[in-house]
Amino acid sequence: MSLIIGGSTWLIANCAFDKTPTVPILLFEGLIAVGVIACFWVLPKIKDKIFQRFFIVAIAVLIFELFTAPMWHNHRMGVWAYIYRDVSWILTLGWTALILSVVVITDKLLAEWKEWKRFFVYLGVLTIAVCFLEALVVNIGIRSYSPEVLDSLSGIYVFKVPIEALYYTPVFMGLVISFYKYWCFLIDDPILIPVKRRKWLRALFITALGIFLFEVMIEPMVSNEKLPQWSFIFHDISILLTGLWIIVIGLTAILVSRFFIQFSTTQKFIVALIISTAIALPIEYWLMINGYRVYGESAIHNFSGFMIPILDVPIEIAFAIPCYLALIIAFIRYWEIVFDNRL
Numbered sequence: 001m002s003l004i005i006g007g008s009t010w011l012i013a014n015c016a017f018d019k020t021p022t023v024p025i026l027l028f029e030g031l032i033a034v035g036v037i038a039c040f041w042v043l044p045k046i047k048d049k050i051f052q053r054f055f056i057v058a059i060a061v062l063i064f065e066l067f068t069a070p071m072w073h074n075h076r077m078g079v080w081a082y083i084y085r086d087v088s089w090i091l092t093l094g095w096t097a098l099i100l101s102v103v104v105i106t107d108k109l110l111a112e113w114k115e116w117k118r119f120f121v122y123l124g125v126l127t128i129a130v131c132f133l134e135a136l137v138v139n140i141g142i143r144s145y146s147p148e149v150l151d152s153l154s155g156i157y158v159f160k161v162p163i164e165a166l167y168y169t170p171v172f173m174g175l176v177i178s179f180y181k182y183w184c185f186l187i188d189d190p191i192l193i194p195v196k197r198r199k200w201l202r203a204l205f206i207t208a209l210g211i212f213l214f215e216v217m218i219e220p221m222v223s224n225e226k227l228p229q230w231s232f233i234f235h236d237i238s239i240l241l242t243g244l245w246i247i248v249i250g251l252t253a254i255l256v257s258r259f260f261i262q263f264s265t266t267q268k269f270i271v272a273l274i275i276s277t278a279i280a281l282p283i284e285y286w287l288m289i290n291g292y293r294v295y296g297e298s299a300i301h302n303f304s305g306f307m308i309p310i311l312d313v314p315i316e317i318a319f320a321i322p323c324y325l326a327l328i329i330a331f332i333r334y335w336e337i338v339f340d341n342r343l
Protein backbone atom coordinates (compact mmCIF):
# COMPACT_ATOMS: atom_id res chain seq x y z
CA MET A 1 0.00 0.00 0.00
CA SER A 2 2.82 2.39 0.87
CA LEU A 3 4.38 1.82 -2.56
CA ILE A 4 1.10 2.68 -4.26
CA ILE A 5 0.68 5.79 -2.13
CA GLY A 6 4.32 6.79 -2.70
CA GLY A 7 4.02 6.20 -6.43
CA SER A 8 0.81 8.23 -6.58
CA THR A 9 2.44 11.07 -4.65
CA TRP A 10 5.40 11.05 -7.03
CA LEU A 11 3.11 10.97 -10.06
CA ILE A 12 1.11 13.95 -8.84
CA ALA A 13 4.21 15.91 -7.84
CA ASN A 14 6.08 15.30 -11.08
CA CYS A 15 3.13 16.02 -13.34
CA ALA A 16 2.24 19.24 -11.51
CA PHE A 17 3.60 21.76 -13.99
CA ASP A 18 1.91 24.22 -16.31
CA LYS A 19 0.58 22.39 -19.36
CA THR A 20 -1.63 25.21 -20.70
CA PRO A 21 -0.42 26.01 -24.24
CA THR A 22 -0.11 29.52 -25.61
CA VAL A 23 -0.92 30.50 -29.19
CA PRO A 24 2.77 30.51 -30.26
CA ILE A 25 3.20 27.01 -28.77
CA LEU A 26 0.12 25.72 -30.59
CA LEU A 27 1.45 27.18 -33.82
CA PHE A 28 4.80 25.50 -33.16
CA GLU A 29 3.09 22.15 -32.61
CA GLY A 30 1.21 22.68 -35.87
CA LEU A 31 4.53 23.36 -37.58
CA ILE A 32 5.85 20.04 -36.25
CA ALA A 33 2.75 18.25 -37.58
CA VAL A 34 3.31 19.77 -41.01
CA GLY A 35 6.98 18.77 -40.89
CA VAL A 36 6.17 15.14 -40.00
CA ILE A 37 3.57 14.94 -42.79
CA ALA A 38 6.07 16.41 -45.24
CA CYS A 39 8.63 13.86 -44.07
CA PHE A 40 6.33 10.97 -44.96
CA TRP A 41 5.31 12.66 -48.22
CA VAL A 42 8.78 13.51 -49.56
CA LEU A 43 11.21 10.95 -48.16
CA PRO A 44 9.55 7.81 -49.65
CA LYS A 45 10.32 9.32 -53.06
CA ILE A 46 14.02 9.26 -52.10
CA LYS A 47 14.42 6.21 -49.87
CA ASP A 48 12.49 3.02 -49.18
CA LYS A 49 11.19 1.69 -45.83
CA ILE A 50 10.72 5.18 -44.40
CA PHE A 51 8.33 4.00 -41.69
CA GLN A 52 10.95 1.57 -40.36
CA ARG A 53 13.65 4.22 -40.55
CA PHE A 54 11.44 6.77 -38.81
CA PHE A 55 10.73 4.29 -36.03
CA ILE A 56 14.43 3.59 -35.42
CA VAL A 57 15.31 7.28 -35.18
CA ALA A 58 12.31 7.87 -32.90
CA ILE A 59 13.47 5.10 -30.57
CA ALA A 60 16.95 6.64 -30.34
CA VAL A 61 15.57 10.14 -29.73
CA LEU A 62 13.15 8.88 -27.09
CA ILE A 63 15.90 6.91 -25.30
CA PHE A 64 17.98 10.07 -25.18
CA GLU A 65 15.10 12.24 -23.99
CA LEU A 66 14.13 9.81 -21.23
CA PHE A 67 17.72 9.41 -20.09
CA THR A 68 18.38 13.15 -19.92
CA ALA A 69 14.90 14.17 -18.70
CA PRO A 70 16.20 15.69 -15.42
CA MET A 71 18.41 18.13 -17.33
CA TRP A 72 15.67 20.20 -18.97
CA HIS A 73 11.95 20.85 -18.86
CA ASN A 74 9.30 21.07 -21.58
CA HIS A 75 6.21 22.86 -20.28
CA ARG A 76 2.96 24.35 -21.61
CA MET A 77 2.54 21.98 -24.56
CA GLY A 78 -0.95 20.79 -23.61
CA VAL A 79 -2.07 17.86 -21.47
CA TRP A 80 -2.12 15.66 -24.59
CA ALA A 81 1.56 16.25 -25.37
CA TYR A 82 3.32 14.18 -22.70
CA ILE A 83 4.26 10.52 -22.37
CA TYR A 84 6.41 10.63 -19.21
CA ARG A 85 6.70 13.58 -16.88
CA ASP A 86 7.55 16.48 -19.23
CA VAL A 87 8.93 14.30 -22.05
CA SER A 88 6.79 15.18 -25.06
CA TRP A 89 5.97 12.84 -27.91
CA ILE A 90 5.42 15.90 -30.08
CA LEU A 91 9.03 17.00 -29.69
CA THR A 92 10.16 13.40 -30.22
CA LEU A 93 8.36 13.28 -33.56
CA GLY A 94 9.70 16.70 -34.52
CA TRP A 95 13.33 15.83 -33.80
CA THR A 96 12.87 12.47 -35.55
CA ALA A 97 11.47 14.01 -38.72
CA LEU A 98 14.25 16.61 -38.81
CA ILE A 99 17.08 14.12 -38.24
CA LEU A 100 15.77 11.53 -40.69
CA SER A 101 15.16 14.17 -43.37
CA VAL A 102 18.68 15.59 -43.10
CA VAL A 103 20.28 12.15 -43.20
CA VAL A 104 18.21 10.80 -46.11
CA ILE A 105 18.55 13.94 -48.24
CA THR A 106 22.29 14.23 -47.52
CA ASP A 107 22.79 10.57 -48.48
CA LYS A 108 20.96 11.25 -51.73
CA LEU A 109 22.83 14.42 -52.63
CA LEU A 110 26.26 13.20 -51.51
CA ALA A 111 25.95 9.54 -52.44
CA GLU A 112 29.52 9.45 -53.77
CA TRP A 113 31.00 10.68 -50.50
CA LYS A 114 32.45 8.35 -47.89
CA GLU A 115 30.16 7.48 -45.01
CA TRP A 116 32.32 9.27 -42.42
CA LYS A 117 32.37 12.46 -44.49
CA ARG A 118 28.59 12.46 -44.81
CA PHE A 119 28.35 11.89 -41.04
CA PHE A 120 30.07 15.21 -40.37
CA VAL A 121 27.77 16.91 -42.89
CA TYR A 122 24.79 15.55 -40.91
CA LEU A 123 26.25 16.97 -37.72
CA GLY A 124 26.99 20.35 -39.25
CA VAL A 125 23.54 20.83 -40.79
CA LEU A 126 21.71 19.49 -37.74
CA THR A 127 23.72 21.55 -35.27
CA ILE A 128 22.68 24.74 -37.05
CA ALA A 129 19.04 23.62 -37.40
CA VAL A 130 18.72 22.33 -33.85
CA CYS A 131 20.29 25.42 -32.30
CA PHE A 132 17.79 27.55 -34.21
CA LEU A 133 14.88 25.37 -33.05
CA GLU A 134 16.23 25.32 -29.49
CA ALA A 135 16.17 29.11 -29.51
CA LEU A 136 12.59 28.95 -30.75
CA VAL A 137 11.33 26.56 -28.05
CA VAL A 138 13.13 28.55 -25.35
CA ASN A 139 11.76 31.90 -26.48
CA ILE A 140 8.14 30.75 -26.86
CA GLY A 141 8.22 29.34 -23.34
CA ILE A 142 8.47 25.57 -23.84
CA ARG A 143 12.05 24.83 -22.86
CA SER A 144 13.86 25.65 -19.63
CA TYR A 145 16.89 24.13 -17.93
CA SER A 146 17.43 22.48 -14.56
CA PRO A 147 19.39 24.35 -11.85
CA GLU A 148 22.28 21.88 -12.23
CA VAL A 149 22.52 22.60 -15.95
CA LEU A 150 22.38 26.36 -15.37
CA ASP A 151 25.14 26.09 -12.73
CA SER A 152 27.38 24.18 -15.16
CA LEU A 153 27.05 26.72 -17.98
CA SER A 154 29.52 29.45 -18.88
CA GLY A 155 26.81 32.10 -18.82
CA ILE A 156 27.17 32.95 -22.50
CA TYR A 157 23.82 32.89 -24.33
CA VAL A 158 22.73 33.49 -27.90
CA PHE A 159 18.99 34.20 -28.21
CA LYS A 160 18.61 32.75 -24.68
CA VAL A 161 20.30 29.48 -25.71
CA PRO A 162 23.52 28.59 -23.87
CA ILE A 163 26.61 28.51 -26.04
CA GLU A 164 27.17 24.95 -24.75
CA ALA A 165 24.43 23.84 -27.17
CA LEU A 166 27.20 23.82 -29.77
CA TYR A 167 28.62 20.86 -27.85
CA TYR A 168 25.47 19.14 -26.61
CA THR A 169 23.82 19.12 -30.03
CA PRO A 170 26.54 17.25 -32.00
CA VAL A 171 26.85 14.67 -29.18
CA PHE A 172 23.09 14.12 -29.12
CA MET A 173 22.91 13.94 -32.90
CA GLY A 174 26.03 11.80 -33.20
CA LEU A 175 24.64 9.14 -30.86
CA VAL A 176 21.18 9.16 -32.46
CA ILE A 177 22.52 9.00 -36.02
CA SER A 178 24.98 6.22 -35.12
CA PHE A 179 22.12 4.23 -33.59
CA TYR A 180 20.02 4.75 -36.74
CA LYS A 181 22.85 3.96 -39.12
CA TYR A 182 23.79 0.81 -37.23
CA TRP A 183 20.25 -0.59 -37.52
CA CYS A 184 20.12 0.48 -41.18
CA PHE A 185 22.71 -2.22 -41.85
CA LEU A 186 19.91 -4.65 -40.99
CA ILE A 187 17.26 -2.84 -43.02
CA ASP A 188 19.37 -2.37 -46.15
CA ASP A 189 21.40 -5.59 -45.78
CA PRO A 190 24.48 -4.27 -47.63
CA ILE A 191 27.40 -6.50 -48.53
CA LEU A 192 29.87 -6.12 -45.69
CA ILE A 193 33.38 -7.50 -45.37
CA PRO A 194 33.46 -10.35 -42.83
CA VAL A 195 35.92 -9.58 -40.06
CA LYS A 196 37.75 -12.55 -38.57
CA ARG A 197 39.50 -10.69 -35.78
CA ARG A 198 38.25 -7.62 -33.98
CA LYS A 199 40.65 -4.69 -33.79
CA TRP A 200 40.54 -4.27 -30.03
CA LEU A 201 42.78 -1.21 -29.79
CA ARG A 202 40.58 0.69 -32.22
CA ALA A 203 37.46 -0.52 -30.44
CA LEU A 204 38.96 0.71 -27.17
CA PHE A 205 39.50 4.18 -28.62
CA ILE A 206 35.96 4.39 -30.07
CA THR A 207 34.47 3.19 -26.78
CA ALA A 208 36.51 5.68 -24.75
CA LEU A 209 35.50 8.53 -27.06
CA GLY A 210 31.79 7.66 -26.91
CA ILE A 211 31.78 7.29 -23.13
CA PHE A 212 33.79 10.47 -22.53
CA LEU A 213 31.58 12.64 -24.75
CA PHE A 214 28.42 11.26 -23.18
CA GLU A 215 29.76 11.64 -19.63
CA VAL A 216 30.65 15.28 -20.24
CA MET A 217 27.18 15.97 -21.57
CA ILE A 218 25.31 14.40 -18.63
CA GLU A 219 27.72 15.91 -16.08
CA PRO A 220 24.99 18.15 -14.59
CA MET A 221 22.89 15.06 -13.76
CA VAL A 222 25.46 13.14 -11.74
CA SER A 223 28.84 14.04 -10.28
CA ASN A 224 31.85 11.84 -9.56
CA GLU A 225 33.31 12.43 -6.11
CA LYS A 226 35.82 11.03 -3.59
CA LEU A 227 38.14 9.87 -6.37
CA PRO A 228 41.88 10.68 -6.59
CA GLN A 229 42.44 14.19 -7.87
CA TRP A 230 44.90 12.98 -10.51
CA SER A 231 42.16 10.86 -12.13
CA PHE A 232 40.01 13.83 -13.19
CA ILE A 233 40.60 14.71 -16.82
CA PHE A 234 37.79 17.22 -17.38
CA HIS A 235 35.73 18.78 -14.58
CA ASP A 236 34.63 15.74 -12.56
CA ILE A 237 35.06 13.22 -15.38
CA SER A 238 37.43 10.60 -13.96
CA ILE A 239 39.61 8.38 -16.07
CA LEU A 240 39.03 5.67 -13.46
CA LEU A 241 35.27 5.54 -14.01
CA THR A 242 35.62 5.98 -17.77
CA GLY A 243 38.05 3.07 -17.74
CA LEU A 244 35.63 1.04 -15.63
CA TRP A 245 32.82 1.45 -18.17
CA ILE A 246 35.26 0.60 -20.98
CA ILE A 247 36.08 -2.64 -19.17
CA VAL A 248 32.37 -3.44 -18.77
CA ILE A 249 31.68 -2.92 -22.47
CA GLY A 250 34.88 -4.71 -23.49
CA LEU A 251 34.07 -7.71 -21.30
CA THR A 252 30.59 -7.79 -22.79
CA ALA A 253 32.03 -7.77 -26.32
CA ILE A 254 34.34 -10.67 -25.46
CA LEU A 255 31.51 -12.74 -23.99
CA VAL A 256 29.22 -12.08 -26.95
CA SER A 257 31.90 -12.86 -29.55
CA ARG A 258 32.90 -16.03 -27.72
CA PHE A 259 29.56 -17.57 -26.73
CA PHE A 260 26.96 -15.96 -29.00
CA ILE A 261 28.78 -15.69 -32.33
CA GLN A 262 26.05 -17.64 -34.16
CA PHE A 263 23.30 -15.30 -33.02
CA SER A 264 21.77 -12.77 -35.41
CA THR A 265 22.77 -9.10 -35.17
CA THR A 266 19.59 -8.22 -33.31
CA GLN A 267 20.00 -11.12 -30.88
CA LYS A 268 23.64 -10.25 -30.22
CA PHE A 269 22.71 -6.63 -29.55
CA ILE A 270 20.03 -7.66 -27.05
CA VAL A 271 22.38 -10.15 -25.36
CA ALA A 272 25.09 -7.47 -25.15
CA LEU A 273 22.60 -5.09 -23.58
CA ILE A 274 21.52 -7.68 -21.02
CA ILE A 275 25.08 -8.71 -20.10
CA SER A 276 26.44 -5.16 -19.85
CA THR A 277 23.46 -4.01 -17.79
CA ALA A 278 23.80 -7.00 -15.46
CA ILE A 279 27.45 -6.05 -14.89
CA ALA A 280 27.01 -2.27 -14.75
CA LEU A 281 23.97 -2.11 -12.45
CA PRO A 282 25.65 -3.58 -9.31
CA ILE A 283 28.71 -1.41 -10.01
CA GLU A 284 26.56 1.73 -10.22
CA TYR A 285 24.82 0.68 -7.01
CA TRP A 286 28.14 0.26 -5.20
CA LEU A 287 29.40 3.62 -6.47
CA MET A 288 26.18 5.31 -5.32
CA ILE A 289 26.06 3.93 -1.77
CA ASN A 290 29.74 4.69 -1.26
CA GLY A 291 29.41 8.27 -2.43
CA TYR A 292 31.46 8.03 -5.62
CA ARG A 293 28.46 8.76 -7.84
CA VAL A 294 26.21 11.55 -6.52
CA TYR A 295 23.01 12.34 -8.36
CA GLY A 296 21.82 15.94 -8.51
CA GLU A 297 18.60 17.16 -6.93
CA SER A 298 16.78 17.26 -10.28
CA ALA A 299 17.68 13.62 -10.97
CA ILE A 300 16.64 12.58 -7.45
CA HIS A 301 13.39 14.52 -7.84
CA ASN A 302 12.81 12.47 -10.98
CA PHE A 303 12.98 9.19 -9.02
CA SER A 304 9.59 7.61 -8.31
CA GLY A 305 10.55 6.10 -4.97
CA PHE A 306 10.23 2.55 -6.26
CA MET A 307 13.35 0.52 -5.55
CA ILE A 308 14.96 -2.54 -7.15
CA PRO A 309 14.60 -5.50 -4.75
CA ILE A 310 17.80 -6.70 -3.02
CA LEU A 311 19.95 -3.90 -4.51
CA ASP A 312 17.67 -1.18 -3.08
CA VAL A 313 18.49 1.08 -6.03
CA PRO A 314 15.97 3.50 -7.59
CA ILE A 315 14.25 1.67 -10.42
CA GLU A 316 15.04 4.54 -12.77
CA ILE A 317 18.74 3.57 -12.59
CA ALA A 318 17.89 0.10 -13.93
CA PHE A 319 16.11 1.80 -16.82
CA ALA A 320 18.74 4.47 -17.46
CA ILE A 321 21.71 2.10 -17.70
CA PRO A 322 20.40 0.05 -20.68
CA CYS A 323 19.30 3.30 -22.36
CA TYR A 324 22.83 4.64 -22.04
CA LEU A 325 24.39 1.36 -23.14
CA ALA A 326 22.07 0.95 -26.13
CA LEU A 327 23.30 4.25 -27.59
CA ILE A 328 26.95 3.61 -26.75
CA ILE A 329 27.02 0.03 -28.09
CA ALA A 330 25.34 1.09 -31.34
CA PHE A 331 27.82 3.98 -31.63
CA ILE A 332 30.77 1.58 -31.24
CA ARG A 333 29.46 -1.05 -33.65
CA TYR A 334 28.51 1.50 -36.31
CA TRP A 335 31.99 3.03 -36.43
CA GLU A 336 33.66 -0.38 -36.36
CA ILE A 337 31.62 -1.44 -39.39
CA VAL A 338 32.42 1.84 -41.17
CA PHE A 339 36.16 1.43 -40.61
CA ASP A 340 36.23 -2.31 -41.33
CA ASN A 341 34.44 -1.82 -44.65
CA ARG A 342 36.06 1.53 -45.50
CA LEU A 343 32.63 3.05 -46.05
